[in-house]
Amino acid sequence: MAAEKKQPRADQGVYAISVVSDLVGVGEQTLRLYERRGLVEPERTEGGTRRYSRDDVDRLRRIGELVDDGVNLAGVGKVLALEADNASLQQKLKAAQKRAADR
Incomplete structure (x- = not known):
């Protein structure tokens, strides 16, 4: 039985800069x-090589x-900060609405 390949987390750095360059264009x-x-x-x-995550790639696509x-x-930078604030x-709001509905 082959061992299942564990998928990296979306925030885990796995892509080299050359790969990300191709992915993002x-x-x-x-x-x-x-x-x-x-x-x-x-x-x-440890050697200082950049490793980009899937989240980084998504962010870079948004930057593009x-x-x-x-x-x-x-x-x-300001747009990204505002988008992050909005998501938070x-x-x-959803958590507060859920708490209110549970009462």
Whole structure:
């Protein structure tokens, strides 16, 4: 019986920068720029090699959409922060609604 292959978590760094570059359609230098600007924070191996997660790849795709729409990198950072805040507030609202319904 073959051992089941364990799937990495969505937040687990598994992709090398060259793979992510191909997946997202931007150059490796652009990925490094996004990291320097604080838009993405890939994990690092003990040797310092970047390892991107599926969540990072999704975030980079969103960054690409915003850049393609003409948003500069400072604006991209603000949009991403607002989207994260909105998602957090949506979760809190759903939890509050569930608590209210359970009463």
